[in-house]
Amino acid sequence: MSLPAEAAAALQIFQDASGWEQRARLLMQWGEHLPPLSEADKCEANLVHGCESQVWLVGRLHDGHWQFSASSDARLIRGLVALLLARVNGLSAEELQQVDLPGWFNQLGLSRQLSPSRSNGLNAVLKRMFELTQ
Known part of the structure; x- marks a missing residue:
């Protein structure tokens, strides 16, 4: 599976x-x-559970491809989420299921710096993406 253009740029x-x-x-x-989420989007329904920091996630389907928007109250998490969005935006639901999150952050050279709680939080964001695409 080839990388979306933004993900390829991030990787480089x-x-x-x-x-x-x-x-x-x-x-x-x-x-x-990360484009800021509207205050209306920062609601309980869009809050990702399983993150120590507050992370909000919104997904929209355009012509069979998903576009996600997200925000976080924590700067480092916002950066990690931005890199996750670079990797998954524009994918179909089937392609999204194949994303190797640990492999992606390993390629970026960030996996060693991901604490267990940050890894769990990112996995919670990815899991929420799967739920939205069902």
Whole structure:
């Protein structure tokens, strides 16, 4: 399965980064690029359960391809979620089921820095995406 263009660009940028400090800065920058969710979208129904931080997720289907929007109150999580969205936006429900989340963050060079709670949170976001696409 080929990567969406935004995911391929992210992969190149993160693989070119020298060390964790530069990746952490990039992560914060990616989080700042997330379009803000409306206050109406920041509701209980869109809150992802299983995250220590607050994460809201909205999914919309366009011509058989999913577009997700998300926000978080935590900067690092916002960056991780932005990278997840780069990987999954534009995929069909079937393609979404095949996304290897640990493999994606490993390719980006971020897996060692993902604490168990952050990994669990990202898995909760991915699980919520699956639920929305059903």
